[in-house]
Amino acid sequence: MAGYSFTRRRAILLLSLTSVILITMDLRGSSIVNFARSSFGVVFRPIESASRVLTRPIQNTWHGITHYNSVVDENRRLKDLVAYNEGATISAIASVREAQELLALNGLPTLAGISSCTAQVVGSSPSNYSQTVEINRGTECGIKVGMPVLNAAGMIGKVTDVYKKRSVVMLMTDPGYSLAVKVVNAPPTTTTTVVGEGTSDSSSTTSTSTTTTTIKVTTTTGIPGFTPGATIAPTVTTVSPTGVTSPPGSVGPNKPGQSTKSPITVPAGIDLPLKETGALEGRGLSKAPVVRFVENQVRFGDVKVGSPVISAGGATSLAPPDVVIGTISRVIKRTGTLGPLLEVELAADFDYLNFVRVLLYQPSTERPVQP
Amino acid sequence: MMNQLIFIIENRYTRLVLVGLMFLSLQTTLFNEMRPFGVCLQVMLLLAASSGLATGSQTGAIAGFIVGLLYDMVLATPLGLCAAVFAIVGYLAGFAHSFVHESTWWSRMLTASIVSAVGMILLPIGFTITGTENVLTLNVLTVALVVALFNAVFSWPVEFVCRWALREPSAAR
Known part of the structure; x- marks a missing residue:
């Protein structure tokens, strides 16, 4: 019994020591451990490949049972997504190309x-x-x-x-x-709610006014056709019947005592x-x-x-x-x-x-x- | 030279390595894909526990170490960590079952289940000790529970395989 106990203790001690040594070697980046793993991979890959082929029917059955509904839902969702992305992709490609061109022009690294x-x-x-x-x-x-x-x-x-x-x-x-x-x-x-023209001057004739919303384009580089999206700022131009056009970005002069509730969105800073x-x-x-x-x-x-x-x-x-x-x-x-x-x-x-x-x-x- | 070769081939641990490789290939393919409740079933841990149940604590510890070392070879975790944990699991399985007066099928299932759960809790503790963060979470309990249930169900056939692999060469003849 004493001999058996000694052998068991020795075995446990040896296993513990071996584990500690192996963990230490691996954590310190030993090349022996890397070589052992690499060699094991060479031996094990063929067995794994064979096992993968043999167990594929079982895997497919399992996935068929457990994931059928989710796959159908996923397929439906993906079809919608594909339709949605088709248009977006074209503009995205153009934007990426422009961005890369701009980065290259400035000597910055690009993917x-x-x-x-x-x-x-x-x-x-x-x-x-x-x-x-x-x-x-x-x-x-x-x-x-x-x-x-x-x-x-x-x-x-x-x-x-x-x-x-x-x-x-x-x-x-x-x-x-x-x-x-x-x-x-x-x-x-x-x-911001800007106080503008609340009531127009009284007139007996019917006037026609046209309000157009234009996009102000700011070109910051010399790349032909390049329009950085971040600098797009919507401005409102009002054309009065008399042909006088108010300056872009404004909604008319402020007049004390006159109020209007025309909300406009003003970007804070750049x-x-x-x-x-x-x-x-x-x-x-x-x-x-x-x-x-x-x-x-x-x-x-x-x-x-x-x-x-x-x-x-x-x-x-x-x-x-x-x-x-x-x-x-x-x-x-x-x-x-x-x-x-x-x-x-x-x-x-x-x-x-x-x-x-x-x-x-x-x-x-x-x-x-x-x- | 030839005698030494025959001795190595006949060695029960050589058989265990071959069985371990088969189980490892199942672990990395079939059981890696089949994840009930999002948990990867641990058939290698079952092999270590069943070795202890089939042959006792000492052989179970050595068998668990070998099985764990095979598993370490395919994981990105520190080499020797699974070996240490699986050795403890193999030892515990044999040791715990030695207290059972008359072993029955359900006592073996229960032992395999409990030691598997212990192993699945010891593993993240080991990872934490070796420097991995955010592993010891409540999710460990779910993983331990699912693995314990699976290992209880499949403990009998795997124990049969372990008993065959780890029998003495004289008994094999």
């Missing part, structure tokens, strides 16, 4: 100038506590650890492990994920979207990621639900600027100087990841120094 590698998602993490997917491209495609991964909708995560022909991508919902982002808030607008940076953090599969450290600035105003969230970029950021991440779905206000906590609805649907694009982007701090 179009970054090489990318298209890959397919071949598997996801079987764990309940980490959100990763595996893609079928690796170092042979130029992928390195830390590179951002996108799909058609927007950012989905970053590369955390790279092997020769496969890579592991940590999704943005993973609790370990963090990224500097910008929240683009709509500019605050104020509605009508440009305001941006504020913060840090996006994943919170697991069941919770939406949040943006922290957004300052409570008066100029920035209250963050509105639906405001877009894009990557901030910067010298140390692992993602280039202006990659779409999602929209604000909930604003949790906090007291003091903490600033609001913003829940983000991600643009990409992580349930249906298929083809993704790895941006072969490295921040300036990560690039090798030229001799």
Whole structure:
């Protein structure tokens, strides 16, 4: 009995020690651990592929039972979305092209100038506590650890492990994920009631007046046909029967004692979207990621639900600027100087990841120094 | 040389590794897709628990360690963490069941269920210790409950497989 107990204790001690050593080696980024994982992958992939083929009918049956209604609803919704997006896409393409042209003219980096590698998602993490997917491209495609991964909708995560022909991508919902982002808030607008002509001069003849609403176009660059959307400001021009046109942006001279209730919307300052940076953090599969450290600035105003969230970029950021991440779905206000906590609805649907694009982007701090 | 090779092939832990690879392929394909209540069922944890039930605490701990190590190879979590947790689960399964006077099918199911739940709670604790944040949430309880139920239902056939894989070479002949 004593010998048996000794053997058992020794076994438990050995197992514990081995676990601690392995965890320490992995956390310190040991190349032996990476090699072991890579080698295991080579052996295990064929078995997994065979298993995937054999179990596909069972998977399809399961999905047929559990997801039939949602797929039908999704299909209906997508048809509506396709119809809605067809028109929007054309104008969006034009806007993106113009924006890239403008950025290029100013010598600023654009996404179009970054090489990318298209890959397919071949598997996801079987764990309940980490959100990763595996893609079928690796170092042979130029992928390195830390590179951002996108799909058609927007950012989905970053590369955390790279092997020769496969890579592991940590999704943005993973609790370990963090990224500097910008929240683009709509500019605050104020509605002002301007006292204008309340009663016109009495006249026995019937006069005809025409009121036209025109869009004032401000061209700020020399790009032919380029009209930045942010500078569009609606103005009202009133043409009187006598042919006198009041100046754009005004509704007539103020006259004391005369009142009118013609509300016009006056943009506060320059009508440009305001941006504020913060840090996006994943919170697991069941919770939406949040943006922290957004300052409570008066100029920035209250963050509105639906405001877009894009990557901030910067010298140390692992993602280039202006990659779409999602929209604000909930604003949790906090007291003091903490600033609001913003829940983000991600643009990409992580349930249906298929083809993704790895941006072969490295921040300036990560690039090798030229001799 | 040949004798050594035969010894390795006949070794019960070699059989366990082969069975573990099959279970791992099911884990990463079938059970990764089938997620009742949004929970990924843990068939590898079931294998560790069933090893303990089939062969006792000591062999269960070693078998659990091997199974956990195989699982660690495909996860992005620190290598050795699942191995440690699954070793505890294998040990606990064998140890807890050693107190049962006359083992019945339902006592085995209950043991497999409880140790699976313990394992699913220990895992996020381990992740937190190794530096992962926001893992220890109330969602852990849901995960533990669903995994425990599933493992209780499938404990009998998996235990049968473990008993076959972990029998002594002499008994195999």
